Amino acid sequence: MKSIFFAVLIIATSASGQQCNQAKILNVRTSTSENSKLNTETAFIIQFKAQCQNNARNVPFYAEIDGKFLTSSADATGENYEISWSEPIKKARSGEIKVRIFDEEGYGAFRKAQRSGDLSSSKDLQTVTFYHQGSYKGPSVQIEFLVTVLFGVIFYFAKSSMNKIQN
């Protein structure tokens, strides 16, 4: 009984500590939210498929963005991963965004290199570069204001013509 129990524990721990050997990142897709009128924050999403030589699934991957690290989440198949984050609309920058993706080993090596100050030795699995064109903030002048001003101008024209007739 005890042996069975320990065997189950060993399997469980080895499964959770499973590493992805020679991971290949495929089918990278990126998306960002572009309408500030419908959202309170700007969301950035990177989705990809990871194929491991040892067929490991649901393994952690790490993304480095501007010195900050995020962990990935996987779907039910364990092969499709997603890394996402959000920023306040005013702070979210537009333009080119570079995201470096690491596996667990690469992440450990990168952190070591960061502490030592020598980042040249760190090697990522893939660098994803995508472009965020910025959020649409709506027209700078409200349309009802423009229409009211337009009708005000038309009325002014009518009134001045009427004054000419009466005088």
Added chain:
Amino acid sequence: MSAKSSKSKNLSQEEEALLQDYSRDLSTKSSAFFYGNAAIVSAVPIWLFWKIHQMEPTNNYIYFILGTLFTAYLISFAYKNVKFVLKHKIFQNLDNVFPNEKEKKNEDRSLKKKNEIAEYEATTYSIFYNNSLFLFILLVASFVIFKNFTPLFNYFLSMSIASGLLALFSTSK
């Protein structure tokens, strides 16, 4: 006595024309034209309140009908008043257009012609002036003054104030 009274009752054609000219009463054609235009202009804000202020016509058709009828009445009142004032001003200005037709035999014809022109111009100008004023006041009232009110109150108050002010300003000379 009876002969005198019958004479005063039988007005000449010229006197009748003069009375008609200086009266605020409209011909049937002018009335129909004014009421038709007033109804159209009063109905236009329904689209605004339906699409922008989210007042569904199926739920609020009674209020829309009442508001349109009330506003149309006041707008047509304003049309009539402004037309009356403008007609005489335009008529006076037309003396410069027909300066040579002062001979007796042509006088009636020129007067009739000037009257028609003045009538037409005053009618169209009254409609243009009152429509622009009504829509301007309505936009200011619904988007600025009453923008935080519920749509129904916004509709009634904006329409009442716009048409009420229109009728009030039309009574001035």
